[in-house]
Amino acid sequence: MYYEEPGARESLGLRTPKHEDLFHSHPEYKVERDDAKCIRCLCCVRQCPYETTFYDPMRNVVYDVHSNCVNCKRCEVMCPTQAIEIKKWGCGFRENHHWKFRDYGAAYKQSDTGAVVLTGLGNDNPYMSYFDRMVLDASQVTNPSIDPLREPMELRTYIGRKMENLEDFGKESFQEYPNILAEVPIAFAPMSFGAISLNFQKGMAAAAQELGTFFNTGEGGLHEDLLPYKDNAIVQVASGRFGVSKRYLMNSAACEIKIGQGAKPGIGGHLPGEKVTAEISKTRMIPEGSDAISPAPQHDIYSIEDLRLLIYAIKEATEYTRPVSVKIAAVHNVAAIASGIVRAGADIIVVDGFRGGTGAAPKIIRDHVGIPLEVALAAVDERLRREKIRHMASIIATGGIRSSADVVKAIALGADVVYIGTAAMLSAGCTLCQQCHRGKCAWGITTNRPDLLARLPVEMAKERAINLVKGWSREVKEMLGLMGLNSIESLRGNRLKLRGVGLTKLELETLGIRQAGV
Amino acid sequence: MSISKENSLFPDPRVRSPYNERDSAACGLIGFINKDRQRVSGEVIRKAITNQHDRGNGLGGGFAGYGIYPQFKDLYALHLMYDKDNAISEVEDILRKNLSVVHQEIIPHKATKAIHSHPFFKRYFVDVPLAAHGDRHTPDDYMVKIVLGINEKIDGAFVISSGKNMGAFKGVGFPEEIADFFGLEQYEGYIWTAHNRFPTNTPGWWGGAHPFSILDWSIVHNGEISSYGINFRFIDTHGYPCTMMTDTEVVTYIMDFLVRKHKLSFVDACSVMAPPFWKDIDAMPEEKRHKFRLLRATYGSASLNGPFAFLFGFNGGLIALNDRVKLRPLVVGRKGKTVYIASEEASIREICPGLDSIHAPHAGQPTIEYLDEEKK
Numbered sequence: 038m039y040y041e042e043p044g045a046r047e048s049l050g051l052r053t054p055k056h057e058d059l060f061h062s063h064p065e066y067k068v069e070r071d072d073a074k075c076i077r078c079l080c081c082v083r084q085c086p087y088e089t090t091f092y093d094p095m096r097n098v099v100y101d102v103h104s105n106c107v108n109c110k111r112c113e114v115m116c117p118t119q120a121i122e123i124k125k126w127g128c129g130f131r132e133n134h135h136w137k138f139r140d141y142g143a144a145y146k147q148s149d150t151g152a153v154v155l156t157g158l159g160n161d162n163p164y165m166s167y168f169d170r171m172v173l174d175a176s177q178v179t180n181p182s183i184d185p186l187r188e189p190m191e192l193r194t195y196i197g198r199k200m201e202n203l204e205d206f207g208k209e210s211f212q213e214y215p216n217i218l219a220e221v222p223i224a225f226a227p228m229s230f231g232a233i234s235l236n237f238q239k240g241m242a243a244a245a246q247e248l249g250t251f252f253n254t255g256e257g258g259l260h261e262d263l264l265p266y267k268d269n270a271i272v273q274v275a276s277g278r279f280g281v282s283k284r285y286l287m288n289s290a291a292c293e294i295k296i297g298q299g300a301k302p303g304i305g306g307h308l309p310g311e312k313v314t315a316e317i318s319k320t321r322m323i324p325e326g327s328d329a330i331s332p333a334p335q336h337d338i339y340s341i342e343d344l345r346l347l348i349y350a351i352k353e354a355t356e357y358t359r360p361v362s363v364k365i366a367a368v369h370n371v372a373a374i375a376s377g378i379v380r381a382g383a384d385i386i387v388v389d390g391f392r393g394g395t396g397a398a399p400k401i402i403r404d405h406v407g408i409p410l411e412v413a414l415a416a417v418d419e420r421l422r423r424e425k426i427r428h429m430a431s432i433i434a435t436g437g438i439r440s441s442a443d444v445v446k447a448i449a450l451g452a453d454v455v456y457i458g459t460a461a462m463l464s465a466g467c468t469l470c471q472q473c474h475r476g477k478c479a480w481g482i483t484t485n486r487p488d489l490l491a492r493l494p495v496e497m498a499k500e501r502a503i504n505l506v507k508g509w510s511r512e513v514k515e516m517l518g519l520m521g522l523n524s525i526e527s528l529r530g531n532r533l534k535l536r537g538v539g540l541t542k543l544e545l546e547t548l549g550i551r552q553a554g555v
Numbered sequence: 556m557s558i559s560k561e562n563s564l565f566p567d568p569r570v571r572s573p574y575n576e577r578d579s580a581a582c583g584l585i586g587f588i589n590k591d592r593q594r595v596s597g598e599v600i601r602k603a604i605t606n607q608h609d610r611g612n613g614l615g616g617g618f619a620g621y622g623i624y625p626q627f628k629d630l631y632a633l634h635l636m637y638d639k640d641n642a643i644s645e646v647e648d649i650l651r652k653n654l655s656v657v658h659q660e661i662i663p664h665k666a667t668k669a670i671h672s673h674p675f676f677k678r679y680f681v682d683v684p685l686a687a688h689g690d691r692h693t694p695d696d697y698m699v700k701i702v703l704g705i706n707e708k709i710d711g712a713f714v715i716s717s718g719k720n721m722g723a724f725k726g727v728g729f730p731e732e733i734a735d736f737f738g739l740e741q742y743e744g745y746i747w748t749a750h751n752r753f754p755t756n757t758p759g760w761w762g763g764a765h766p767f768s769i770l771d772w773s774i775v776h777n778g779e780i781s782s783y784g785i786n787f788r789f790i791d792t793h794g795y796p797c798t799m800m801t802d803t804e805v806v807t808y809i810m811d812f813l814v815r816k817h818k819l820s821f822v823d824a825c826s827v828m829a830p831p832f833w834k835d836i837d838a839m840p841e842e843k844r845h846k847f848r849l850l851r852a853t854y855g856s857a858s859l860n861g862p863f864a865f866l867f868g869f870n871g872g873l874i875a876l877n878d879r880v881k882l883r884p885l886v887v888g889r890k891g892k893t894v895y896i897a898s899e900e901a902s903i904r905e906i907c908p909g910l911d912s913i914h915a916p917h918a919g920q921p922t923i924e925y926l927d928e929e930k931k
Contacts, residue, residue, distance in 0.1 A: 176781070179779050180778075180779040180781055180861050180862050180882075181862060181882055183880070188880060189832050189834070189880075191832065191833055193833050195848075195852040199852055199853050200849065200852075200853045202817045202818075202853070203817070203819070203823075203849055203850065203853055204817065204818050206846065206849065213849070216852065422788060422792045423792065425792050425793075427792070428853070449784075520781060521779070521781035521860070521861045521862070522781050522782060522860045522861070523860060523879075523880065524830075524855075524858070524860060526785075526851075526855030526856065526858060527781065527782035527785060527855075527858060527859075527860035527861075528782075528785075529785060529855070529856070530784070530785045530788055530789075530856065531782060531783075531784035531785040532784055532788075533783060533784030534784055
């Protein structure tokens with residue numbers, strides 16, 4: 038069989054690195070192939086979208102350009118004979134605890150190009166995780182734990198502004214605020230069509246419908262294939278205003294104004310023109326092939342009173358039938374900002390911590406801007422309660438929720454619901470390779486290239502997302518039960534169920550929790 | 556000593572447990588109501604709770620009686636407990652400045668063989684002068700403010716009860732010892748509740764015994780509120796600082812808040828505290844479903860989770876409520892115009908051998924018994 042691989046010919050023989058390659062072509066990973074096991078099926082060659090693996094038919098050799106490997110694991114997983122193992126390359130530079138690969142690697146790249154280094158996913162730096170320093174309580178003797186397999190255990194949550202009191206109930210003047218109902222306190226985080234594949238978005242939408250929860254369109258508009266799931270859609274209005282129309286706002290359960298994103302607080306977004314396909318162009322209402330640029334601020338919101346105008350513009354457009362959410366990145370002054378947002382009329386406030394994911398962001402910003410979700414959430418909940426306005430808005434916590442334990446801890450700190458983004462991608466097969474911004478996702482999650490898209494069938498995405506949320510929900514129920522609780526509202530803001538391990542007094546006070554053992 | 560309001564999770568040593576822990580307790584309780592306002596001696600309730608001796612551990616007993624001060628029935632009866640001498644003048648100063656004290660006296664109490672060291676008790680019958688509460692507050696609101704103020708700010712003083720024509724008697728010991736200490740047989744009331752305490756972590760502090768009372772609400776409670784962490788944050792933001800870190804205090808305040816401040820009926824307040832399950836709400840007819848959905852969504856932070864059974868006394872009647880999966884015992888017996896509610900059937904039969912009926916209320920279903928209208 039003769040196999041013609043574009044680019045393979047010139048790669049034959051000795052590789053002569055170009056001048057600019059000299060620096061950053063130092064590989065991070067090595068594709069190690071057991072030649073005895075390799076049957077030359079060329080599966081790995083076909084699977085790799087990162088131009089790492091090639092076949093030379095003349096010599097009947099599969100070889101690799103290791104410096105292109107991103108460790109996405111696709112070839113490793115797909116190889117029918119398990120002949121491939123991805124390894125760390127060599128010994129690296131001389132040991133240095135100050136200069137890490139992330140620093141010198143970026144410096145090389147920038148010396149080549151003079152550009153900003155982009156990346157995907159969330160902050161991967163070794164900042165301390167407060168989630169990992171909090172432990173949960175359990176019932177012993179004085180109150181019985183509850184077995185969720187035998188007793189009712191309730192996760193239902195209403196999202197939106199609540200009544201202050203019910204004195205007028207039954208009277209004609211009684212006016213309720215729109216609320217949306219989540220059967221589980223877990224919803225899918227905003228991820229736009231364009232940043233993610235249509236298949237993945239459809240999978241989440243269908244999963245949300247079956248689970249009785251919500252998915253979020255991100256700022257990419259609502260593709261017409263998603264209309265059957267509109268009652269489970271939270272539609273986003275971001276600074277680019279892509280796809281926003283009255284019809285868009287009405288095709289929703291709730292509307293969300295995106296002010297900021299935990300992965301890149303204070304900056305906008307950029308979907309490169311080459312990724313703007315016909316479908317994306319239709320959904321975003323922009324010409325095919327043109328760059329989709331979301332400005333850093335919303336240019337009609339330069340102040341809190343401007344935000345109020347937009348909130349009420351959306352409420353007017355939707356005739357006060359939809360709760361309006363405002364999403365902000367967790368930053369230093371988050372509690373005061375949240376208070377202002379609630380007073381400006383938001384029914385939901387989304388706090389996105391600095392571990393939150395992104396489809397593309399400057400690496401330096403992703404890694405250094407913003408604060409941890411846990412402290413931001415604790416501060417926001419406490420401030421809203423002190424100001425007696427907690428009932429005016431639900432809090433959605435997002436940005437780095439990794440497990441059902443994180444869900445429980447976030448709710449105990451004060452969240453009503455959590456959004457999961459990266460975890461939802463994991464359910465679709467994401468291997469955290471951080472190449473989302475390149476549009477070549479080997480798993481069909483963050484790409485719209487037809488050949489790669491086909492790797493993630495909608496049904497599979499749906500089923501696996503459902504499984505993940507169901508599994509987490511079961512675990513949340515177990516944790517509620519062992520704490521002696523049988524409904525989620527008794528956990529919400531119940532910080533006595535948390536204890537800190539290895540935190541300073543100031544950190545404990547900031548989180549509003551007590552030290553383990555007291 | 557001052558209260559740190561900076562962060563209510565870290566109260567100062569004012570928290571009565573030296574371990575700075577939340578109090579939770581398993582207990583025995585009984586109460587009865589003579590709906591025809593027939594007043595009976597405290598001796599009866601003493602006999603009933605004595606039957607539940609083994610449900611306590613001698614670290615707390617208490618009683619609440621309604622209709623016990625007919626001679627001052629329109630005045631607030633403040634039962635004060637002092638464990639520091641200088642607190643007396645401080646409290647009396649506050650009372651003199653803010654209220655008109657019609658009558659004051661020592662609450663008769665005598666050391667017994669079982670109880671030798673104890674605080675000092677006084678009662679004050681007071682009226683709220685119109686000029687004091689003005690238009691902005693009702694007299695009740697004004698009293699709540701003063702009572703919470705004394706409890707929060709005056710070290711060594713604690714208001715045990717503050718309602719009209721009612722009073723609470725409580726302390727460290729078995730309930731029968733507390734009854735003897737206060738000479739409960741001298742009082743006659745038409746509603747009585749009693750409590751025998753088995754605290755798991757609070758050492759003997761007299762104020763920590765049940766009943767807890769504010770205005771004419773009094774509560775005796777068996778259980779542990781697992782949702783305490785959110786309940787106290789909720790009620791704290793509505794102006795009820797929890798000074799004692801006990802489950803029961805929170806329940807009292809929530810009831811006061813829901814019924815008096817937010818004008819919910821007792822039935823609705825009970826379904827806030829022990830809400831029906833969503834599956835049951837979903838099965839209700841439309842209008843009812845709407846109301847229960849709103850109640851749960853609005854007052855979710857006030858719902859009580861975990862095992863509990865409590866008796867709630869007030870000037871108009873007696874309420875009993877169980878948690879929504881019935882993790883604590885509660886039985887209701889009836890005989891003529893009298894309704895008995897207790898942790899154990901035996902203690903009802905102890906004082907009323909020939910009951911007309913007896914049943915165990917369903918989980919989360921309140922038993923609400925009102926006094927007959929007063930004859931003019």
